[in-house]
Amino acid sequence: MPVHILRLGHRIFRDKRITTHLFLTARAFGAEKGYYSGERDSGLEESVKKTSDNWGGDFMIEHVPSPKSFASNFKGKIVHLTVYGLPVEKKIREIRKGKNILVVVGGEKVPPGFYMLADWNISIGSQPHSEVSSLAVFLDRYFRGEQLKRNFPNAGLRIIGQERGKKVIRL
Amino acid sequence: MPVHILRLGHRIFRDKRITTHLFLTARAFGAEKGYYSGERDSGLEESVKKTSDNWGGDFMIEHVPSPKSFASNFKGKIVHLTVYGLPVEKKIREIRKGKNILVVVGGEKVPPGFYMLADWNISIGSQPHSEVSSLAVFLDRYFRGEQLKRNFPNAGLRIIGQERGKKVIRL
Numbered sequence: 001m002p003v004h005i006l007r008l009g010h011r012i013f014r015d016k017r018i019t020t021h022l023f024l025t026a027r028a029f030g031a032e033k034g035y036y037s038g039e040r041d042s043g044l045e046e047s048v049k050k051t052s053d054n055w056g057g058d059f060m061i062e063h064v065p066s067p068k069s070f071a072s073n074f075k076g077k078i079v080h081l082t083v084y085g086l087p088v089e090k091k092i093r094e095i096r097k098g099k100n101i102l103v104v105v106g107g108e109k110v111p112p113g114f115y116m117l118a119d120w121n122i123s124i125g126s127q128p129h130s131e132v133s134s135l136a137v138f139l140d141r142y143f144r145g146e147q148l149k150r151n152f153p154n155a156g157l158r159i160i161g162q163e164r165g166k167k168v169i170r171l
Numbered sequence: 172m173p174v175h176i177l178r179l180g181h182r183i184f185r186d187k188r189i190t191t192h193l194f195l196t197a198r199a200f201g202a203e204k205g206y207y208s209g210e211r212d213s214g215l216e217e218s219v220k221k222t223s224d225n226w227g228g229d230f231m232i233e234h235v236p237s238p239k240s241f242a243s244n245f246k247g248k249i250v251h252l253t254v255y256g257l258p259v260e261k262k263i264r265e266i267r268k269g270k271n272i273l274v275v276v277g278g279e280k281v282p283p284g285f286y287m288l289a290d291w292n293i294s295i296g297s298q299p300h301s302e303v304s305s306l307a308v309f310l311d312r313y314f315r316g317e318q319l320k321r322n323f324p325n326a327g328l329r330i331i332g333q334e335r336g337k338k339v340i341r342l
Contacts, residue, residue, distance in 0.1 A: 021303055
């Protein structure tokens with residue numbers, strides 16, 4: 001059940017680190033591919049690519065100039081993460097039945113069309129927090145934690161968890 | 172089982188938004204109080220306070236000049252979130268038995284002492300992603316999702332989750 005991520009309205013100066021954290025989370029938590037709208041940011045693309053080069057897998061991101069038409073043409077179901085939506089715990093079973101999903105993650109202002117376009121508007125709690133947290137918890141629930149145990153193919157580096165200290169092996 | 176959060180090495184310019192997201196996540200996901208070391212940041216403190224003023228509860232943050240002595244003197248167990256640690260799923264039951272925990276979240280470089288000081292070094296997957304994701308998933312697992320259903324006392328605003336659109340009520 002492949003999961004794609006669409007981040008709306010990226011702004012290079014303000015969002016650089018948040019969007020990077022968002023896509024690294026997407027990759028680490030089992031998403032297939034990322035897309036973003038807003039300002040095109042080659043530094044962002046590069047740093048995501050570098051992570052996949054070092055740590056494995058082929059997760060990458062791509063800029064989309066028109067997110068609404070991109071989402072409309074997506075072959076699958078759309079989950080829009082928003083604090084105004086229905087609680088994740090009530091809908092996650094239903095969402096898991098979709099074979100191909102696009103998870104839409106807002107920036108500062110989400111065009112109202114996305115609330116209509118989405119098959120589900122889903123909240124991770126009803127308090128303000130972070131799109132990074134929302135995506136992480138959504139994917140953790142969606143994949144039932146299995147994504148954390150996954151090995152990434154073609155990795156150059158791998159961390160071996162320790163009680164104390166750091167162990168990284170070169171492959 | 173009160174949970175406190177300590178964020179290490181905050182840098183105003185670089186970390187402002189990440190640290191804000193981290194503490195809003197801490198609040199929304201049921202932590203009692205936040206602490207941070209590094210550069211003192213009154214804007215950060217103010218924006219966390221404003222969130223509690225609007226959305227309820229009394230979560231606040233406080234600057235600590237010496238995080239190592241703060242953690243050493245903490246009355247309870249210490250969980251250090253690090254990609255180099257043991258998988259959360261193997262240790263979460265054991266951690267839940269601690270009545271009072273301090274969750275330490277690193278910045279760019281964590282002084283090696285914290286690996287020794289911690290009762291548990293815990294990873295949320297063994298891939299690089301985000302301290303915001305790590306904290307969110309850790310707290311979600313720790314509280315078994317119950318934190319998302321909590322009502323915050325003395326809130327001025329509350330969101331009522333909808334299938335479409337936005338509904339916010341003033342209390």
